Structures are given as C-alpha cells and as structure tokens.
Amino acid sequence: MGKDRDGICRSWGQHHFETFDGMYYYFPGSCSYILAKDCHSAEPQYTVWVHNSRSCQGSVYSCPRALSLFFPNEDEIHIRGYQVHKGGVRLSLPQTVHNVFIERLADYILVKSTFGFSLAWDGSSGVYLKMTDSHKGRPCGLCGNYNDEGSDDLSNSRGLQVDSLAEFGNSWAVDLPHEQPCEDVDDDFHGPCQSESEMDDAIEKCSALLFFPFISCHENIDPNPFVASCVSDICVSDDEETFCRTLVEYTRACSHVGYPVREWRDSFPTCADGCEESFVHRDCISCCPPTCTFEKECLGTNLHCLDGCYCPDGLILQNGTCIAVSQCPCVYHGTAYPLGHVLEQGCSVW
Numbered sequence: 001m002g003k004d005r006d007g008i009c010r011s012w013g014q015h016h017f018e019t020f021d022g023m024y025y026y027f028p029g030s031c032s033y034i035l036a037k038d039c040h041s042a043e044p045q046y047t048v049w050v051h052n053s054r055s056c057q058g059s060v061y062s063c064p065r066a067l068s069l070f071f072p073n074e075d076e077i078h079i080r081g082y083q084v085h086k087g088g089v090r091l092s093l094p095q096t097v098h099n100v101f102i103e104r105l106a107d108y109i110l111v112k113s114t115f116g117f118s119l120a121w122d123g124s125s126g127v128y129l130k131m132t133d134s135h136k137g138r139p140c141g142l143c144g145n146y147n148d149e150g151s152d153d154l155s156n157s158r159g160l161q162v163d164s165l166a167e168f169g170n171s172w173a174v175d176l177p178h179e180q181p182c183e184d185v186d187d188d189f190h191g192p193c194q195s196e197s198e199m200d201d202a203i204e205k206c207s208a209l210l211f212f213p214f215i216s217c218h219e220n221i222d223p224n225p226f227v228a229s230c231v232s233d234i235c236v237s238d239d240e241e242t243f244c245r246t247l248v249e250y251t252r253a254c255s256h257v258g259y260p261v262r263e264w265r266d267s268f269p270t271c272a273d274g275c276e277e278s279f280v281h282r283d284c285i286s287c288c289p290p291t292c293t294f295e296k297e298c299l300g301t302n303l304h305c306l307d308g309c310y311c312p313d314g315l316i317l318q319n320g321t322c323i324a325v326s327q328c329p330c331v332y333h334g335t336a337y338p339l340g341h342v343l344e345q346g347c348s349v350w
C-alpha cells in the first residue's frame with residue numbers, strides 16, 4: 001500500500017489497476033467498465049469508463065484501449081489515441097467543455113476541472129485519475145471509494161463488499177448498445193504466467209525495479225505492484241519493449257507524485273525515449289508549464305509532474321516548436337505579432 005499516493009487511481013496495460021487507496025489488482029476483463037464515478041451525488045459530477053480490447057493478442061501495450069467521460073448535461077466525451085470526440089464530433093485541443101478543460105500536454109491528454117476531478121491519459125493505455133480531498137469516500141467503480149482504506153475497495157456495483165475480484169470487476173461492466181456483449185471473467189481466473197519457471201524468469205527480470213536507479217523512489221511509491229504487473233506482462237510477451245514499458249510505468253508513478261527517477265534510462269540503454277528532434281525526455285514536466293501569454297489558467301488538482309517528450313528546460317512550447325521566452329510573439333489587441341514586427345497605429349486628428 002503506497003501511503004503517499006496523493007489520491008491517484010491508475011490503470012495501465014489492459015488489466016492492471018491500482019485504486020485511489022493504493023490497492024493493486026490484476027483483472028483480465030475484456031469489456032468496458034466504470035473506472036470511476038461520483039456515486040454520492042443525485043447527478044454524478046463525473047463518470048469515467050474504460051474500454052478494454054475485446055481480444056488482445058501479443059503485448060498488452062499494443063492492444064487498443066479508450067475512455068468515455070460523462071459530465072452533467074454534456075454529450076459523451078470519447079478519447080482514443082490522442083483524438084477527443086464529443087457527441088461524435090472531433091474536438092480540436094485545447095478545448096473547454098463547460099467547467100472541464102481538455103488539452104494535450106507532452107505525451108498526455110489532460111482533462112482538468114473546476115470541481116476537483118482531473119485525469120491524464122497517455123494516448124494508448126495508461127489512465128491516471130486524481131481527485132481532491134473533497135471527493136474522499138464518494139467515488140465508486142474499479143478505482144474504489146477513496147476513503148484512505150485499501151481493504152474495502154472491492155465493493156461491487158450494488159454497494160456490497162465482495163471477496164472475489166471477478167465478481168467485483170464484472171459488476172462494473174457496462175453494456176454498450178453498438179458493441180457485442182462481452183464475457184464475464186471467470187471466478188477462478190488465473191494470471192498469464194503458464195508455469196512456475198516462466199514466472200520465476202519474469203520475476204528475476206522485473207526485480208530490476210527493486211534496485212538502483214529506482215531505489216530513490218521506493219519510499220514514495222511501493223515498487224511491488226509494479227513488479228507484479230511487470231511479471232504478468234512479461235509472461236504475455238517477453239520482449240524488450242514490454243519490459244521497458246513496465247519500467248516506464250513505475251517511473252511515471254514516481255513523477256506523478258513529484259519524485260521522478262532521474263536519468264533511469266542511462267541504466268537501461270535499450271529503453272529508448274522515442275522523442276522527436278528538438279524535444280527531450282523530461283522526468284518532471286509541470287502540468288501547467290509557462291506559455292508565451294502567461295494567461296493560462298492553472299487548475300489546482302493536477303498530478304505533480306508528467307514524464308515524456310517536451311521542450312528542454314527553459315524553453316517554451318509555442319505552435320509545436322520550442323522557443324526562448326525572448327522569442328515569444330507580442331500580443332496586441334488579441335492578435336499575436338512576431339518579434340520585430342512594427343505596428344503602425346493610425347492617428348486620428350481631433
């Protein structure tokens with residue numbers, strides 16, 4: 001149980017979940033599920049569904065996943081990849097929908113709100129929910145109830161505590177009218193490792209998370225759930241990309257609570273950061289980085305920092321490129337003018 005979880009619920013790959021209260025579990029569901037919902041308001045302030053792949057062959061990170069977000073009196077917001085649709089219409093980002101602000105930042109889609117709900121989506125499978133303290137005890141769903149007590153998180157959709165993970169998870173499935181009905185997870189489901197020797201090999205590999213350079217974060221994020229999720233993933237597909245991705249997941253959790261594992265790729269040179277030129281990999285990008293206009297509203301419910309490809313420290317992202325503050329365009333009456341542009345103002349004779 002991570003004490004310093006800061007109220008973050010996370011789900012990654014297809015079947016890994018960690019509740020707001022820090023309980024990790026593996027649930028191999030292939031349906032759509034209520035990840036989190038505001039269950040203690042007459043009208044829920046938010047509902048988040050996660051759509052798992054109906055069938056997933058190969059690495060769990062290569063199978064598609066998507067999200068649906070519901071806010072009062074608004075059409076469904078659907079997020080897949082880096083595309084956001086509302087009521088079936090593609091939204092350009094950034095976008096404000098009532099009291100919800102949606103933007104792309106580094107490798108994430110961020111959804112922030114004025115009511116203490118925020119979400120980050122990594123564009124493929126990782127979803128990270130953060131709530132303010134005012135939401136404690138109020139959510140329900142696969143993320144649990146956020147009451148600082150991990151042991152009571154297996155409450156099903158009828159509000160009853162159950163012992164079976166399958167019963168718990170299945171109860172949160174949602175039927176989609178345009179999708180085939182999907183199958184419940186069996187009560188006696190088992191993990192993806194086929195044999196003990198396969199599991200032992202995976203454990204040996206994944207135990208890398210228990211040593212340098214990850215030690216610097218152990219005090220803040222318990223590595224054991226991430227070793228467990230790594231073992232599951234390696235048993236599905238034992239390749240370097242999957243291994244690197246499981247390491248990323250741990251370091252990302254560290255960044256989200258503000259204790260990034262610096263330069264960990266130096267110890268794992270095969271784990272490329274995949275950044276395009278002019279961008280560099282950063283362990284701790286502010287969720288509200290400086291902009292040329294300095295007018296952006298920073299909502300206070302963010303993850304501490306984000307990992308991913310971004311401008312080198314000290315530069316500002318402007319129209320997709322990194323520039324120095326001194327290169328920022330001037331804004332006059334709402335119109336941006338590039339540096340050096342001379343404005344001739346009309347004179348009027350009185």
Ligand SMILES: [Ca+2]
Pocket residue numbers: 021144145146147148149150151152153
């Ligand atoms: Ca709980």
